[in-house]
Structures are given as C-alpha cells and as structure tokens.
Amino acid sequence: MTHVDDRPAPGGGIPTREHLARIFAAAVRAFPAEACGFVRRSGVRECENAVERRHADGSRTFDRTVTTGYAFTAADLLELARSLDTDDPVLVIYHSHPNVGAYFSAEDQRYAVTDGSPTYPVDHLVVDVTPSGVRGARKFGFCARTRRYVPIQTYGNPMPPDDFPPIEGHPG
Numbered sequence: 001m002t003h004v005d006d007r008p009a010p011g012g013g014i015p016t017r018e019h020l021a022r023i024f025a026a027a028v029r030a031f032p033a034e035a036c037g038f039v040r041r042s043g044v045r046e047c048e049n050a051v052e053r054r055h056a057d058g059s060r061t062f063d064r065t066v067t068t069g070y071a072f073t074a075a076d077l078l079e080l081a082r083s084l085d086t087d088d089p090v091l092v093i094y095h096s097h098p099n100v101g102a103y104f105s106a107e108d109q110r111y112a113v114t115d116g117s118p119t120y121p122v123d124h125l126v127v128d129v130t131p132s133g134v135r136g137a138r139k140f141g142f143c144a145r146t147r148r149y150v151p152i153q154t155y156g157n158p159m160p161p162d163d164f165p166p167i168e169g170h171p172g
C-alpha cells in the first residue's frame with residue numbers, strides 16, 4: 001500500500017459534480033437526520049439510514065439516532081460488498097453531518113477502519129448540512145502510514161475550513 005498522497009486521484013474524480021448535486025439534495029431532504037449512500041461511476045445510490053433499526057436488532061450497541069449517526073441496512077451492505085467484484089464498484093460512501101461540519105469523527109474512523117485497514121476499499125464523503133442548506137463536503141481517503149482516513153478533497157465551503165488543525169500525527 002502507498003501513502004494516500006502518492007496514489008492517483010482517489011476514485012478517479014468521483015463524486016462528479018452531478019453526483020454531488022444528487023447527494024446534496026438527499027442531505028437537505030433527510031435533514032435533520034443523516035443521509036447516507038454510495039457512489040459508483042454509474043451514479044448515486046441513496047440508502048436508508050437504518051441506525052435506529054439496528055439498535056432494535058442488537059447489532060449496534062452505541063446510543064445513536066438518525067440525527068447523530070448512520071448505518072446501512074444489511075441488504076445495502078450486501079449490495080456494497082457485491083459491487084466490489086464488478087466493473088462498477090462502489091468508490092465512495094457518503095453520509096451527511098447535520099449542523100456539525102464535515103469532519104471525520106472518531107465514530108466514522110471506527111466504522112471505516114478495521115484492524116488498521118479500510119473496512120471497504122472506498123473513500124468517504126461527509127456533507128456539511130444545516131437548516132439553510134449544504135455548505136459543502138469533504139472527501140476522506142485512507143492514509144496507509146497513519147492508518148486513518150484523512151481529508152483529501154474539499155467541495156464548496158464546509159465547516160470547519162480547510163486550514164483547521166491537521167489530525168494529530170498527520171502532517172496535513
């Protein structure tokens with residue numbers, strides 16, 4: 001594996017402007033709940049935020065609601081996994097952050113990284129959405145050196161701004 005900065009443009013320019021428009025609309029529609037879904041080269045797949053449903057079946061033990069977290073349904077996770085063996089794999093997982101900014105939370109890291117490797121070979125897009133709309137989004141890619149997802153691209157003007165202090169242990 002190479003450092004995130006050494007590899008080609010993540011996801012080959014995914015999400016496109018068209019993908020972003022669709023994702024931003026989904027984030028606004030879901031507000032104040034978190035929206036979530038996948039991006040493949042062929043398009044955006046909006047998914048149900050099943051975080052509360054997954055409390056009920058005991059598969060998630062932490063106390064989060066649709067306004068503070070997201071989870072995919074088992075069926076959507078299966079679709080994600082199956083896509084990886086096709087010529088149109090999921091390249092980006094997106095979710096929105098209502099009112100808190102486009103940062104990659106500790107919970108996001110826990111979900112995205114398993115035993116020091118990406119849980120899925122994807123980038124993650126976090127959308128900053130507020131009552132007045134989407135401020136922007138930030139894409140995070142896996143850094144093999146720090147074994148964490150780090151910011152790699154910014155769209156629009158999300159909070160926190162790009163010059164926010166780098167993640168500890170990562171030089172930017």
Ligand SMILES: [Zn+2]
Pocket residue numbers: 095096097104105108126
């Ligand atoms: Zn998050």
